[in-house]
Amino acid sequence: MAIEARPSIEKAGTLTSLVAAATALTIHTLTGGRTARLKKLHVFNGQAGSVLLEIGTGTAPFVRALPRIFLVAGMELELDEDQLAGVEFTASITAQADAAAAAPADVQLLPTVIEFPGP
Numbered sequence: 001m002a003i004e005a006r007p008s009i010e011k012a013g014t015l016t017s018l019v020a021a022a023t024a025l026t027i028h029t030l031t032g033g034r035t036a037r038l039k040k041l042h043v044f045n046g047q048a049g050s051v052l053l054e055i056g057t058g059t060a061p062f063v064r065a066l067p068r069i070f071l072v073a074g075m076e077l078e079l080d081e082d083q084l085a086g087v088e089f090t091a092s093i094t095a096q097a098d099a100a101a102a103a104p105a106d107v108q109l110l111p112t113v114i115e116f117p118g119p
Contacts, residue, residue: 013111045071
């Protein structure tokens, strides 16, 4: 892990529940004039089956920015910045799952991001 030499702000996200399949929801709204990188991502699959989780930008269309994350039924997973691709987002961060349903069978995400001042 490299030490970041530029000014930054760490922001803890709010819990987001993906309740509709292939429907992207915003997991972090980017502050104007900044860029952001995921520092940590805590996810839980409440589904009875496996799901593919995608992280990216936009809702319609959704543009995937990270490799897909495979979650087996009931799986809880925490990824940190060493395990997440070092993608720097220039728009709000969104997520979608290939299968989802209402709680308790939802897919839940809790991100922590680092925001950087724009150029």
